[in-house]
Amino acid sequence: MPIITLTTDMGTSGYYVGSVKAAIISLFPEANIVDITHHIKPFHISSAAFIIRNVYSQFPKGTVHIVSVDSLNNNAPRFLALQADGYYFVGADNGLFSLGLNKEPEKVVQITLAADSALATFPARDVFARVACHLARGGQLEAIGTPVTNYMRPTAWQPTHDANSITAAVVYIDEYGNCICNLEESLFQYIGKGRNFAIDIKRYIVETISGSYSDSPPGEIVALFSSSGLLELAQNHGNLSELIGIKEGDMIKITFA
Numbered sequence: 001m002p003i004i005t006l007t008t009d010m011g012t013s014g015y016y017v018g019s020v021k022a023a024i025i026s027l028f029p030e031a032n033i034v035d036i037t038h039h040i041k042p043f044h045i046s047s048a049a050f051i052i053r054n055v056y057s058q059f060p061k062g063t064v065h066i067v068s069v070d071s072l073n074n075n076a077p078r079f080l081a082l083q084a085d086g087y088y089f090v091g092a093d094n095g096l097f098s099l100g101l102n103k104e105p106e107k108v109v110q111i112t113l114a115a116d117s118a119l120a121t122f123p124a125r126d127v128f129a130r131v132a133c134h135l136a137r138g139g140q141l142e143a144i145g146t147p148v149t150n151y152m153r154p155t156a157w158q159p160t161h162d163a164n165s166i167t168a169a170v171v172y173i174d175e176y177g178n179c180i181c182n183l184e185e186s187l188f189q190y191i192g193k194g195r196n197f198a199i200d201i202k203r204y205i206v207e208t209i210s211g212s213y214s215d216s217p218p219g220e221i222v223a224l225f226s227s228s229g230l231l232e233l234a235q236n237h238g239n240l241s242e243l244i245g246i247k248e249g250d251m252i253k254i255t256f257a
Contacts (some may be wrong), residue, residue: 001032002136003063005050005056007125009040010068019122020068023129034059043070046248049099050172051091051179054228057102061086064132068124070094079111079123080151081131081141090128090137095152100170109145159183161191166254168231170246177239179246183231188254198257199223199232202244213237 002034002129004024010016015118017038024031036055041087048069056065064087071077071092078093084105089097097105111131131144159168168183188209199206201221210224218237226232233252235241 001030002101003032003034003059004132004136005034005036005063005065007036007052007065008068009042009044009208010038012038020125020129020161021068023025023125024133027130027132028136031133040069044248045070045094046099046171048094050075052100053102056087057085064090064135066094066124066128067091068128068130070098079108079127081111081145083107083141090131093151095154095256098153107141108148108151109141110148111145113144159187164256167189168249168252170252172250174240177241178232178234179240180228181231184229185225188231192256200253202230202246204244
């Protein structure tokens with residue numbers, strides 16, 4: 001059964017998500033709709049990118065992922081459909097897919113289908129749903145858009161570094177207040193070369209990389225490389241974000257001896 005997933009910042013208390021699902025079912029009753037999340041903080045592209053990055057490839061090949069976060073990001077928004085790693089992605093040209101995909105897409109098109117709504121203020125329902133149904137049926141990208149190469153490619157996932165330090169950014173904070181940074185373990189090892197180090201988290205210092213949250217007593221701050229492959233900062237049995245006021249976009253400095 002063809003799968004269409006939904007990742008949005010719409011929440012679940014209103015009618016928005018239901019309206020998108022109704023559009024999909026009306027166009028393609030055979031579709032299997034899977035909710036990834038609708039609780040991305042409004043307009044938080046980095047959070048959506050992190051979630052998509054970690055979940056899209058766990059679905060069967062051919063799955064169509066609708067990602068509707070900050071879709072009307074400027075006065076003349078562009079909408080994209082992409083094919084990458086055997087999957088399809090539909091959403092706005094706001095940099096999210098460049099951050100969220102583990103591989104370069106094989107094809108990218110700017111969607112040229114006109115929205116059903118004359119105002120086009122609800123692209124997830126009026127544009128993305130139609131495109132996703134077309135792709136889930138086996139339709140070609142070229143039938144719904146024009147190939148482009150100049151889509152947005154921000155560098156928010158790239159930490160800065162020199163021979164003795166790395167500066168990373170918090171790109172996602174989960175429900176437990178754990179803070180995930182844009183630092184992969186391979187870069188940490190390459191710069192560190194086995195040296196002692198200090199992670200400065202808003203003047204709280206951590207000097208070890210743990211294997212699990214429970215490596216430190218309850219209440220202590222822990223640094224580890226999580227299943228995402230990225231540096232995670234957490235408080236064992238606590239909420240680190242609330243404890244010291246970390247927000248998405250905050251910087252973390254690692255200094256090597």
